[in-house]
Every structure is written in structure tokens, then in C-alpha cells.
Amino acid sequence: xxxxxxxxxxxDQGLLARKAGLPAKDAKLSMAHMYVAFISLxxxxxxxLLQVLVRTGKMTLPFGIDYYQVLTVHGVILALxxxxxxxxxxxxxxxxxxxxxSDGERKWAWISxxxxxxxxxxTAVMILLGKANVLYTFYAPLQAxxxxxxxxxxxxVGSWIAVFVNLHQFFKWKKQHRGEVSPLLAFxxxxxxxxxxxxxxxxxxxxxxxxxxxxxxxxxxxNVLVSRTLxxxxxHPLVYFWLLPAYMAWYAIxxxxxxxxxxxxxxxxxxxxxxxxxxxxVGFHHQLLEPGIDPFWKYIQxxxxxxxxxxxxxxxxxxxxxxxxxxxxxxxTGLFGFMRGLPWKDVRxxxxxxxxxxxxxxxxxxxxxxxxxxxxxVHNTIWVTGxxxxxxxxxxxxxxxxxxxxxxxxxxGRKLNAHINRLGIIQTIxxxxxxxxxxxxxxxxxxxxxPRRSSYSEYGGSEQAMEWIGYQYAQAIGGSILFIGILxxxxxxxxxxxxxxxxxxxxxxxxxxxxxxPTPMVFENWKLWIGLAVALILFAYTIPFIDIxxxxxxxxxxxxxxxxxx
Amino acid sequence: MHLHRYEKIWIIFGTGALLAFLIILxxxxxxxxxxxxxxxxxxxxxxxxxxxxxxEENLGLNQVGENEYVVNILASAFNYDLGKDENGAPVKTxxxxxxxxxxxxxxxxxxxxxxxxxxxxxxxMLEPGYISEYETTMDNPGTYTLICNEYCGxxxxxxxxxxxxxxx
Ligand SMILES: [Cu+2]
Numbered sequence: 030x031x032x033x034x035x036x037x038x039x040x041d042q043g044l045l046a047r048k049a050g051l052p053a054k055d056a057k058l059s060m061a062h063m064y065v066a067f068i069s070l071x072x073x074x075x076x077x078l079l080q081v082l083v084r085t086g087k088m089t090l091p092f093g094i095d096y097y098q099v100l101t102v103h104g105v106i107l108a109l110x111x112x113x114x115x116x117x118x119x120x121x122x123x124x125x126x127x128x129x130x131s132d133g134e135r136k137w138a139w140i141s142x143x144x145x146x147x148x149x150x151x152t153a154v155m156i157l158l159g160k161a162n163v164l165y166t167f168y169a170p171l172q173a174x175x176x177x178x179x180x181x182x183x184x185x186v187g188s189w190i191a192v193f194v195n196l197h198q199f200f201k202w203k204k205q206h207r208g209e210v211s212p213l214l215a216f217x218x219x220x221x222x223x224x225x226x227x228x229x230x231x232x233x234x235x236x237x238x239x240x241x242x243x244x245x246x247x248x249x250x251x252n253v254l255v256s257r258t259l260x261x262x263x264x265h266p267l268v269y270f271w272l273l274p275a276y277m278a279w280y281a282i283x284x285x286x287x288x289x290x291x292x293x294x295x296x297x298x299x300x301x302x303x304x305x306x307x308x309x310x311v312g313f314h315h316q317l318l319e320p321g322i323d324p325f326w327k328y329i330q331x332x333x334x335x336x337x338x339x340x341x342x343x344x345x346x347x348x349x350x351x352x353x354x355x356x357x358x359x360x361x362t363g364l365f366g367f368m369r370g371l372p373w374k375d376v377r378x379x380x381x382x383x384x385x386x387x388x389x390x391x392x393x394x395x396x397x398x399x400x401x402x403x404x405x406x407v408h409n410t411i412w413v414t415g416x417x418x419x420x421x422x423x424x425x426x427x428x429x430x431x432x433x434x435x436x437x438x439x440x441x442g443r444k445l446n447a448h449i450n451r452l453g454i455i456q457t458i459x460x461x462x463x464x465x466x467x468x469x470x471x472x473x474x475x476x477x478x479x480p481r482r483s484s485y486s487e488y489g490g491s492e493q494a495m496e497w498i499g500y501q502y503a504q505a506i507g508g509s510i511l512f513i514g515i516l517x518x519x520x521x522x523x524x525x526x527x528x529x530x531x532x533x534x535x536x537x538x539x540x541x542x543x544x545x546x547p548t549p550m551v552f553e554n555w556k557l558w559i560g561l562a563v564a565l566i567l568f569a570y571t572i573p574f575i576d577i578x579x580x581x582x583x584x585x586x587x588x589x590x591x592x593x594x595x
Numbered sequence: 596m597h598l599h600r601y602e603k604i605w606i607i608f609g610t611g612a613l614l615a616f617l618i619i620l621x622x623x624x625x626x627x628x629x630x631x632x633x634x635x636x637x638x639x640x641x642x643x644x645x646x647x648x649x650x651e652e653n654l655g656l657n658q659v660g661e662n663e664y665v666v667n668i669l670a671s672a673f674n675y676d677l678g679k680d681e682n683g684a685p686v687k688t689x690x691x692x693x694x695x696x697x698x699x700x701x702x703x704x705x706x707x708x709x710x711x712x713x714x715x716x717x718x719x720m721l722e723p724g725y726i727s728e729y730e731t732t733m734d735n736p737g738t739y740t741l742i743c744n745e746y747c748g749x750x751x752x753x754x755x756x757x758x759x760x761x762x763x
């Protein structure tokens with residue numbers, strides 16, 4: 030893939046695209062999502078840079094821009110917009126490649142895209158007007174402009190259309206191939222979209238039933254704890270919705286890139302089914318320090334949270350088994366000698382591999398956060414920010430970048446050349462260094478008590494705060510390095526979209542190892558798995574949720590002035 | 596489904612470790628009573644003064660036993676109300692003797708706030724309509740900053756108070 034041949038004539042492109050990767054129409058659809066994702070990366074990254082600089086105490090924002098406005102943009106555009114658009118665009122490419130897309134499905138996919146885009150723009154305008162400084166968690170009774178919530182609701186509804194398109198593609202294939210095991214990547218997309226649909230029901234409920242009527246003044250008060258509980262019912266599976274596309278690439282794409290095979294198709298499916306079962310009934314681990322929720326049910330959800338670590342352990346095993354068999358097949362021996370057989374100079378492997386490494390401390394940190402009592406030490410400190418900058422902003426995002434190095438050329442009918450490959454490796458290293466410094470400083474400062482989501486403050490000259498500020502300098506250094514990484518990545522994206530040599534980039538999809546045993550058909554029993562997932566949710570939430578409603582205090586009126594919105 | 600031998604070992608080891616963690620957390624929670632703050636007492640968020648603890652005169656430090664204190668705090672954007680001193684000025688610092696048993700009892704009269712005594716395990720969410728409570732022993736002398744660690748608006752980072760633990 031490194032030596033590009035001479036550029037082909039544009040007339041060949043349609044044919045090439047079909048042979049190599051995707052039908053041109055599907056490529057266009059997927060690419061539309063990528064534009065939104067990478068524009069979001071640039072804007073969100075710039076906001077991140079402003080935050081770390083403000084937090085040194087040496088810089089103030091111009092034009093009366095508020096720190097929390099910048100923070101709201103950063104969170105909404107990176108955690109909600111970038112992720113959702115990249116994932117949905119990537120999943121269309123996977124589905125088109127494995128099970129195909131009909132004209133009708135494509136039409137709905139475009140409707141989904143525009144509904145989400147309109148929602149994003151409406152939300153963004155409200156944030157930019159300073160009428161929605163509520164951060165991306167928008168906890169009531171802080172109240173933003175109704176259009177902020179309506180925009181968010183449109184994004185969710187648009188994403189549901191994408192869910193139905195993907196599931197329609199998947200189940201149509203199954204109907205046409207009775208008794209066959211579905212393509213692994215299509216199976217994974219179906220699982221991820223089912224998780225997304227079940228979990229977004231919660232956030233949609235609080236936005237549509239509670240927040241929108243309340244922000245329109247149709248009702249006077251809001252039940253705060255119900256709203257938060259519905260939000261966090263969505264908030265944790267949300268992180269798995271980010272993580273699973275990375276796992277798709279790890280399980281089914283990386284093996285091809287390193288010249289190996291999928292270690293076990295069954296194990297991959299088992300891991301994804303476990304995510305379907307355990308990623309949703311765990312929201313209370315974000316609410317451990319809240320009044321009004323019985324600690325017994327908090328503990329039950331802590332147990333379920335730990336269960337969701339098991340499929341990640343399976344994944345770690347599968348990855349290293351794949352690396353080892355690929356290395357040994359190339360003739361490398363010794364306990365760790367197989368590592369030399371891996372394509373370290375291929376950015377399509379190198380970037381996601383660094384992402385995997387980051388998941389070791391990230392996963393361990395996650396267990397700490399979910400530990401019933403240990404959470405007390407780190408809750409809402411900047412440790413948590415450090416944590417999800419390792420999981421989302423390193424593991425997931427480096428894997429997404431790793432995907433982009435081949436996906437964007439596939440979509441644009443170009444080739445990943447040596448220039449971009451080299452830049453991509455530099456980008457990965459820059460990102461790792463920046464994140465090591467920033468996330469490391471956040472973790473340490475958090476253990477010392479420094480709060481998250483806070484502008485620069487000396488807290489009345491407190492000695493403790495003075496200690497934190499040193500780490501804020503480190504965060505500014507790390508954050509600035511990361512911003513260089515973002516500029517590099519945006520350059521790479523633009524280059525791959527418009528300037529890379531024309532040609533036929535490979536769409537890497539791995540096959541299962543010959544000696545792997547056949548996949549048990551029980552994995553295709555969708556009624557069973559969805560039924561079990563729903564049963565676990567009902568078990569974990571029914572009683573505490575009824576408790577919350579029955580013991581509700583009087584509701585809360587709206588508060589706009591604290592966010593500077595009058 | 597067939598599993599490789601090493602894979603079985605890995606899963607048994609991994610799941611075993613997770614189980615061990617959970618058992619430790621469970622013993623801590625249910626046998627030793629170390630549960631996260633989960634006070635179930637509700638209150639009218641628009642009339643918190645109706646509750647004895649949050650009446651103007653009861654805010655701040657209250658000695659309730661020989662070495663036992665209750666601290667009542669009313670949070671609002673962007674302030675922790677700890678009552679008034681003899682001169683009528685708002686109290687910003689609370690002084691507690693080392694080794695005292697202290698119960699922090701707090702609520703909010705407006706939006707959600709955090710309640711974190713940096714450098715200690717005192718950390719809880721304050722939500723409108725609920726009282727949050729945490730009982731602890733302040734063993735180590737020192738100056739601790741009480742900070743709001745949940746976003747509550749544009750003055751969120753200006754919301755703090757001080758707790759001094761002094762040696763007797
Ligand atoms: Cu506050």
C-alpha cells in the first residue's frame with residue numbers, strides 16, 4: 030500500500046471504487062459523515078486548547094467569551110457530534126461492504142444525516158449565542174434555550190433513522206441467507222446500533238418529556254433526579270457506543286493489516302453480546318454520590334459494571350493471540366519475538382495499537398471509578414477528565430484515526446501514500462506524548478482534589494489550589510501538543526480527501542483463521558439476547574426507579590441566570 | 596464453544612480478580628457499613644428554611660456532643676452559606692478540633708452543586724430536594740478547601756469555603 034502506482038484516469042474511478050471498496054453512492058454517504066467529524070475535530074480541539082490555556086491563569090478569553098461556553102462547545106462537539114458522525118459513517122461503509130445497501134436504505138440514510146446535521150447546527154447556534162452554557166450533560170435545573178434541547182433531540186432522532194437503516198440491511202441479509210452465520214462486521218454493527226437505540230431511549234425521554242416542555246414553560250417544575258437517572262441510563266452505554274467501533278476494527282480489520290487472521294469469530298461475537306447485556310444496566314456508577322438512590326441498588330449496578338469488564342478482557346486476549354499467530358506465521362520465534370513480526374511502520378496498525386496500549390491504564394482507571402467506595406476519592410475531580418481522555422480521546426480516537434488512514438482514501442478513490450503514512454506515525458507519537466502529559470497531570474491533580482469542569486481559580490489563595498495550578502501548567506503543555514496533533518490530523522484528512530494520488534486503496538477485512546471452530550448459531554438468536562438485555566435493565570432499574578419517583582421531593586423551577594442567560 | 600487453554604486461564608484469572616474486588620467492596624459496604632453517601636431525606640427545594648437544619652441560625656458549626664459536631668451548609672450559586680459570625684459577617688471558615696466526629700449536612704436552594712472537602716474523603720452531590728449527609732472523623736490537622744466540584748454556572752469556580760482542623 031505504500032508504493033502508489035500512477036494515478037488512474039478519473040473515468041476509471043467508479044469501476045475502481047466498486048472493485049476496491051464501496052459503490053460510489055455509498056462512499057459519498059459515508060464521506061459526508063467524515064466531513065462533519067473532522068470539522069468537529071478542529072473546532073473541538075481549538076476549544077480544548079483555549080481551556081488549558083485559560084486554566085494556567087495567564088490568559089483570559091477575548092470578546093467576553095465565557096470559559097463554560099468554550100467547555101460546552103468542546104464537550105458537545107467532540108463527545109457527541111464527532112463520535113456520532115464518525116461512527117455512523119464508518120458503520121455505513123462496513124455495512125455496504127459486508128451486506129450491501131439498497132437505494133431505499135441509502136435515501137433514508139441521507140435523511141438521517143440531514144436530520145442530525147440540522148440538529149447539530151441548531152444546538153451549536155444556541156451555544157454560540159450563550160444561551161446554553163450547560164455543558165454536554167445539561168443537568169437540570171440549569172436551563173438552556175428550548176432550541177438547545179430540540180436540536181439535541183433531532184440528533185438523537187436522526188441517529189435512530191440510521192439504526193433502522195443498519196438493522197434493515199442486516200436482517201434483510203439474514204432473510205436472504207437463512208441458516209448462515211452473518212458477516213462478523215455486520216453482526217457487530219447490529220449489536221452497536223441496538224445498544225445505541227435501547228440506551229438513547231433514556232436520554233430521549235428526559236429531553237422530550239421533561240426538558241423540552243419545561244424549557245418552553247409548559248410545565249413549571251422538573252424532577253431533577255429522574256432526569257439525571259434517565260441521562261445516566263444513556264451516559265454509560267454511550268461510551269460503549271464509542272468503544273465498540275474501535276473493537277470492530279481491532280477484531281476484524283487489524284488482523285488483515287498485520288497479515289494475520291481473526292483469532293476466533295465466536296470469541297468476537299461473544300464479547301459483543303456481553304456488551305449488549307452489560308453495558309446498559311450500569312448508569313448508577315455515575316451516580317454513586319447522589320442522595321435519593323438506595324445504596325443497595327448502587328452496589329448491584331457496580332457488580333454489573335464489573336461484568337462489562339469481562340468482554341474487554343476477552344478482547345485483550347484475542348488481540349494478543351492474533352498478534353502472536355501473525356508474528357509466528359512470519360517465522361518470528363521466542364516468547365515475545367513475534368512482536369517483531371508486526372508492521373510497526375504501517376500507521377493503519379501503529380495508531381490503533383497505541384490506542385490499545387492506552388486502554389490498559391484507562392480500563393484500570395475505569396474499575397477504580399466504578400468501585401463503590403473508591404469513587405468517593407475521585408468523583409468529579411479532574412482525575413475523571415484524565416480518565417476519559419485516555420479512553421475516548423486516546424484509545425477510541427487513535428483507532429478512529431487508524432481507520433481513517435485507509436477509509437478516507439477508499440471513500441475518495443485515492444491512496445494512502447508514504448508521505449501520509451509517515452505523517453500519521455508522527456501524529457500518533459505527538460498525540461501519545463501530549464496525552465501522556467495532559468492526562469497524567471489530570472490524574473495526579475485529581476487525586477490531590479482538583480475539581481473537573483472548573484475555570485482558573487485560586488480558591489481564595491488556598492494552599493491546596495496552589496498545588497493544583499502547577500499541574501494545570503502541565504495540562505496546558507500537554508494540551509498544546511495535542512492541538513498540534515489535531516492540526517496534523519486535519520491536514521492529513523484534507524490531503525487524503527483532495528490531494529493524495531488517485532488509486533485503489535485496500536478495504537482491509539480479515540478472514541477467520543482456518544483452524545477456528547464454526548461459530549455456534551446461538552449467537553444469531555437475537556430474540557434471546559435482546560430479551561436478556563431488557564431483562565437485566567428491568568432488574569437493575571425497576572425498583573430503584575419506582576423508589577425515586579415515589580419518594581420525589583417537590584420539583585425544581587428553572588434557573589437561567591447562573592449560566593448567564595437571561 | 597471451544598476455548599483455548601490459555602484463554603481459559605486468562606478468563607478465570609480475570610473474572611476471579613473482578614470477583615475478589617467486588618467481594619471486598621461488598622464487605623466494605625454491607626458489613627463495615629461504608630456506603631457512598633445516599634441520604635434519602637427530602638426537602639422542599641423552594642423552602643429549605645422549613646427544615647430545622649437549614650434555618651438561618653442553625654447554619655454552620657454546631658457542637659452536639661463532647662467531641663461531636665454537625666455542620667449545616669446551604670449551597671446556592673455560587674456560595675456555601677455557613678451562617679453568620681457575632682458581627683453578622685458571613686462565616687467563610689469553620690474550625691474543628693482534630694479527632695472530632697463530624698457530620699456534614701448540606702442541601703441546595705437552587706441548582707445541583709458539588710461538595711468536596713479536598714484532601715479528604717468527604718465528597719458528595721447536592722441536589723435540589725434532597726439532603727446530603729456524610730459522617731466522618733477529622734483526624735489530620737490542616738487546612739482543607741471545600742469546593743464545588745459539579746458545574747453550577749459561570750461562577751462555579753468561585754464557590755468555596757475553608758475547613759480548619761486544629762490540634763487541641
Ligand atoms: Cu456550585
